[in-house]
Amino acid sequence: MITMDWDKLRIFHAVADAGSLTHAGDKLNLSQSAVSRQIRGLEEQLNTNLFHRHARGLILTEQGELLFDATTAMTKRLDTAAARIRDSEEEVFGELRVTTTTGFGTLWLAPRLSKLYEKYPDLKVNLMLEERVLDLPMREADVAIRLKEPSQADLIRKRLMTVRMGLYASPDYLKAEGTPEKIEDISDHRLICQSTESDQVGAGLQLVQKLLTHDVRSTLTVNNYFGVLQAVLHNLGIGVLPDYLIQDFPELVQVLPDVMSAEVPVFLAYPEELRQSKRVAVFRDFVQDEIITYRKQLRAKEAAKG
Numbered sequence: 001m002i003t004m005d006w007d008k009l010r011i012f013h014a015v016a017d018a019g020s021l022t023h024a025g026d027k028l029n030l031s032q033s034a035v036s037r038q039i040r041g042l043e044e045q046l047n048t049n050l051f052h053r054h055a056r057g058l059i060l061t062e063q064g065e066l067l068f069d070a071t072t073a074m075t076k077r078l079d080t081a082a083a084r085i086r087d088s089e090e091e092v093f094g095e096l097r098v099t100t101t102t103g104f105g106t107l108w109l110a111p112r113l114s115k116l117y118e119k120y121p122d123l124k125v126n127l128m129l130e131e132r133v134l135d136l137p138m139r140e141a142d143v144a145i146r147l148k149e150p151s152q153a154d155l156i157r158k159r160l161m162t163v164r165m166g167l168y169a170s171p172d173y174l175k176a177e178g179t180p181e182k183i184e185d186i187s188d189h190r191l192i193c194q195s196t197e198s199d200q201v202g203a204g205l206q207l208v209q210k211l212l213t214h215d216v217r218s219t220l221t222v223n224n225y226f227g228v229l230q231a232v233l234h235n236l237g238i239g240v241l242p243d244y245l246i247q248d249f250p251e252l253v254q255v256l257p258d259v260m261s262a263e264v265p266v267f268l269a270y271p272e273e274l275r276q277s278k279r280v281a282v283f284r285d286f287v288q289d290e291i292i293t294y295r296k297q298l299r300a301k302e303a304a305k306g
Helices: 006-018 021-028 032-046 062-086 102-119 171-177 183-188 202-212 225-233 278-305
Strands: 051-054 057-060 094-100 123-129 143-146 155-163 165-169 190-194 218-222 238-242 253-255 264-271
Touching (some): 006 021, 006 062, 021 032, 094 102, 102 143, 123 278, 165 171, 190 202, 218 225
Parallel strands (some): 094 123
Antiparallel strands (some): 155 264, 165 253
16 A cells, blocks of 8 residues: 655645646745655656646646545545634634625625624635535535525525515616516617526526517626626616615616516525534524515515505
8 A cells, every 4th residue: 555645745736736836836835846856756656647747837647637636635624624623612713715606795795794794803704706506515615605405415504585586777777768567668678687598597597588588679698697787777778686686776676576587595505514613603693694684674665665
């Protein structure tokens, strides 16, 4: 059985991640020659080449890919262990990696984070916004807020609320172009929405596809709701947007209120192994408190209308 030196594996992982001896050396505070010696030593120990050497950098061989997969898994497990060790019963500090969609993260979550930092100023939130679903069990992130129920069985999940997509426009746009009274009237307006080819919630996609059957004369497609909102606020047309924006952007006018998507559940999820994490717990509680406040404000607004 081959016993591999952890230092050599750590240096190999840094080189594979950076694709360069020089960049890895800078990260590890080692000279290029020292990094090169460690890589050669590991290759001799394993009796295989781990990298193809090119003028533009290093590319992993098939054997190198196998080892990089192993060191990546090891690194993530070590990060998990370190996070759990650092979590204290009295203090909340360190990095918390939170992933959600660009729209929800920029338009709902980020504006509310000041309240979390007021209570826990030493917390370091790494907000990872993308439509791709990151793998929580593989520790690509610590916590996820997803607009669908997570499929992995080894996750702790909490249903937060439901969202529906509807049609919204600015008062200035409607004053200039008129307000549609029935769904067929959408053909006389510019529709701003996510592309049907982009990653998005199924209910939102179905609504967009339905609207596009009405021979819409002009469209503007954006790959996230933040971009759709900016276009709507700048009077470019009628946008397909989630209803959680109503509270923070009261100037928006809902158009054709009967034309909405099906309900979309919003879930908070994190790996079972982080059940005892203080950072995860305070973030979970913060989000749940904000959801309660959000619901109360919506109910108050609806009661005022009635």
